[in-house]
Amino acid sequence: MSNAKPFLMFQGNGEEAINFYISIFEDSEITSLNRRGPEGSNMQATFTIKGQEFMCNDSSIKHGFTFTPSFSIFITCDSENELDELYGKLSEGGAVLMPLGEYGFSKKFAWVNDKYGVSWQLNLPE
Structure with missing residues (x-):
């Protein structure tokens, strides 16, 4: 491979x-x-x-399925400002699955679906 x-x-x-x-x-x-x-x-x-x-x-073929949050792109951010900016841009026109917050496993975290249906986890580590 x-x-x-x-x-x-x-x-x-x-x-x-x-x-x-x-x-x-x-x-x-x-x-x-x-x-x-x-x-x-x-x-x-x-x-x-x-x-x-x-x-x-x-795809030029219409399918009966699309993206699902069970597969997401995990982004580790370098700063709170970077996380806030990405959160704003990726959630605009999409859906917030977990709003920005401190969840115990992360200093600041959010999970969003963007306007194209792709799921993103945004993380600011401790």
């Missing part, structure tokens, strides 16, 4: 989502982007957030 990486399947807004992610996380970039099918209806891309590589596609 040469590697393993998370794969996110979007349905119509994948390119918008990854552009949003790389705009809010420093040291992030799109490393490949390919459009296939009629009028580029199926997009496949790779991108990185803080060195972690992700794959994603925009």
Whole structure:
């Protein structure tokens, strides 16, 4: 096996989502982007957030499922300001699963679904 990486399947807004992610996380970039099918209806891309590589596609097929919070992206923040900023941007238009707070296992923590349905855990360690 040469590697393993998370794969996110979007349905119509994948390119918008990854552009949003790389705009809010420093040291992030799109490393490949390919459009296939009629009028580029199926997009496949790779991108990185803080060195972690992700794959994603925009499926041209409508599926009866989407993202679930049981799989989330866990972000360890370097400062309270960084956590607060990410919380604001990722929760806007999405849903708060666990509001910002101190939960005993973390100095400050939040869990949100963003406007694209992807789940994020934001942590500021002790």
